[in-house]
Every structure is written in C-alpha cells, then in structure tokens.
Amino acid sequence: MTLFKNEFPILEFDDSGSSVIMPNHENLDLILPEKCVYGFLGDEIDEYALKNKAIKVSEFVSATKLYPVYVTKYKGYEICFSQAPVGSAAAAQFLDWLIAYGVREIISTGTCGCLVDIEESVFVIPTRALRDEGTSYHYMKPSRFVDIDKKAVGAIKDLFLERGINYIETTTWTTDGFYRETEAMVKYRVEEGCRVVEMECAALCALAKLRDVIWGEILFTADTLCDVENYDQRNWAEDTLSYALELAMDVVIKIRKEKKIK
Template sequence: MGIIPCEIPLLEFDPEQTAVIGPDYEQLDLHLPRKCVFAFLGGYIDRYAHAVGARQVAAFNSATKLYPIYVTTYHGQEVALCQAPVGAAAAAQLLDWLISYGVREIISAGSCGVLTPFDEGTFLVPCKALRDEGTSYHYAPPSRYMEISEPARQAIEQTILAHHMRYQEVVTWSTDGFFRETKEKVAYRKSEGCSVVEMECSALAACAAFRSATWGMLLYTADSLADVQRYDQRHWGGSAYEYALTLCLDAVLAL
C-alpha cells in the first residue's frame, strides 16, 4: 500500500518505514538504554542530571538548541533522560531520533491546560488524544484520535497508586494552535469529551506506535481554560516538576 492521493495533503499518509532522511542519518556510535524518560519539565531534567551525576552521552542538535541526552542508573537500571521540546513536530523528531538509537520504552510528563475544573498540579493519565496537530498524520493513517499504549498507561497508573495518589484517565486535545484555542473550539472539544489540552500527545503516540516502541504520558495541570470568559495562567504547574520526574522514573521501570 502506498500513498492514497487526497485533496488535503496532510491526509496523504505513506506507511513506508524508511525515508530520504532517517532519524539515524548521523550514524552515531550511540547505544541508548531501552528505557527513557522524555519529559517536558523545563530545565529540571538538566538540574536533576547534574545533581545525580548522570552521564551526558550525546546531544541532539535541533538547529536552534542542543538537547543533552543523559544516562543515569535508577534503582539498578540504566535509564536515558532527555528534555522534550515543546510542539508536536519538534518533540516527535527528537523522540524518533531517540528510538533510532535504542530507546524502546518511554514515559513522558508534561503540563496541560484544563478545560474542566481541575486544581493546579493534579496528575492525569491520557487514554487517547484528539489529533488537532499536523505531525501525527505523517506517522499514522488519518483518524480522529490516537490511542495511548495500554501497557504504558498501566505502568503509570500502578506507579501513581504506589505513591498513594489518585489518578483519572482523560481524553486530551493535542493542538498546534496555542493562540487559536477559541471559545467555540474549547466548547466543541469539551462537548466531545476532552478534559485537557496540550500540544504533543497525539504526535508522540503516533511516532512511538509507528516505530514499534511503547510510550505513555503523565500530565499535570497548569493553566485553566475552564472559564472561557476568564483565562487563568496560574503558575504553569511549575511546582509539579520534581514529583513528575520521580513518577516518570518509577513508571518507566514498571514497563
């Protein structure tokens, strides 16, 4: 099966695994651990890596920024650590690169905006993501949602319970248009069951599935769009960074 032509170019999915430029085009002598934490935690990944003496084994050059790739030992197992760039295209590009060098089991964490009332810093587990971004359509045939790996979800949920916390599975809205979340769109997404909004989940799920890797995500609530008449940026969920990374590390070991 090849490309099926369509009037809308984004819907012309090609299932071919190889491309003109592959994610391992540099042919680095790099062999990453199977397990990886790939998280949207600002500079906290770097601070944690330096604090625990993690080894920097590589750096991904995105043309605008270098993303250090660390390897650390956590409870006796080697785990790769990498800060994830914001935005579906950038995040999927780096995830694809990591997978090409040996990563196979990945847990991500990142902030999300809430569409329904959730306190800031609440941890949620997406079970599927609405594909309102462009990148996932290069990794999976057109569909409205991307399902999130069940083994990854179970590992995250078991980890949350082991930390004596509650969790809730949610449907997330993944969008490229941070400044295009209009009142009508927010209401529409809420009406079809989306509880939160972020920018990468559907793309990362599609990329991992296309490359036969296992990927799951832990979301923590940041800003609020629950009241479209009064947007509340709150504190962008920053106080959740440290605990989110601990949950990711424990969950990736549980995979």
C-alpha cells in the same frame, strides 16, 4: 507499502517506515538504553542530571539549540532521559532520533491546560488523544483519535495505585495552535470528551506506533481555560516538576521489567 492520497495534503499518508532522511542518518556511535524519560519540564531535566551526576552521552542538534541526552542508573536500571522541545513537530523529531539509537520504552511527562474545572497540579493519565495537530498524520493514517499504549497506561495506573496518588483518566486534545484555542473550540472539545489540552501527545503516540515502541505520558494540570472569559495561567504547576520527573522514572522501570544491572 502504500501511499494514501487525498485532496488535502495533511490527510495523505505513506505507510512505509523508510524515509529519504532517516533519524539515524548521522550514523553516530551511540547505543542508548531501552528505557527513556522524555520530559517537558523546563530546567528540571538538566538540574536532575547535575544533582545525580548523570552522564551526558550525546546531544540532539536542532536548528535552534542543542538538547543534551543523559544516561543514569536509577534503582538498578539504566535510563536515558532528556528535555523534550515543546510542539508536536519538534518533539517528534527528537524522539524519533532517540528511538533510532535504541530507546524502546518511553514515558513523557509535562503540563497540560484544563478545559474543565480541575485544580492545579492534578495528575492526568491520557488514554487517547484527539489529533488536532499536523505531525501525527505523517506517522499514522488519518483518524480523529489515537489510543495510548495500554502497557504504558497500565504501568502509570499501577504506580499511582501503589503511591495512593489521585488522578484523572481522560481524552486529551492535542493542538498546534496555542493561541487558537477559541471559546467555541474549547466548548466543542469538551463535548467530545476532552478535559485537558496539550501540544504533543497525539504526535508522540502515533510515532511510537509506527516505530513499534511503547510510549505513554503523565500529565499534570497547569493553566486553565475553564472560564473562557478569564484565562488563568496560575503558577504553571512549577512546584510539581521534580515530582513528575520522579514518577516518570518509576513508571518507566515498571514497563516490561528487565534484569537489574549489577
């Protein structure tokens, strides 16, 4: 185990998997399914749970609210699913907790902003993320990019091919600064190959690598920063939320297929 020191604290990293406070420090009597959908989908998660009579098996307790954790059977597979909080730090904390209690194969889904001219509600498969946030640096040594798990990316591509869904494959810009996406920075990120921007991908990917689990993400375009002088939030892709959840469910059961529940 090595502690890598640096002049700048954000670039310091301890490669130990153990911490003073571990995600399962509560020692809950909880064993979650290996397959998990972790969605940035507004009220869609709770509405799906109610409609499909999913079982609420636990809650993640944060300082601001409780996040229900549901389990359901989907096409013969047991799946855990929950709403993810926005922002790398909060999203990683909750996902680390879910992993500590048993999840191993995770698909996230949520909206992203467009850095180039892309229509609303276009599906995007991120294959790597530019690490312009802080959380990933606590889970992984410093690097400019982090690559998304190939098993997860492959499962998403396979499903989209089966469904005839058009998609864009790209590098995503993960940022902590929603209100700091400046004109110069947007241009710079596009020059680096980023076509979309969001706030969690790099962190969740780095977390998954440290914990040795499979994680991938289905993004879909919402607002656009393509015209930096005329920002357009459009409709935040609200019509795509339920479909994205369905796709995430179908992708997660494609990963390392298990024996079906009878």
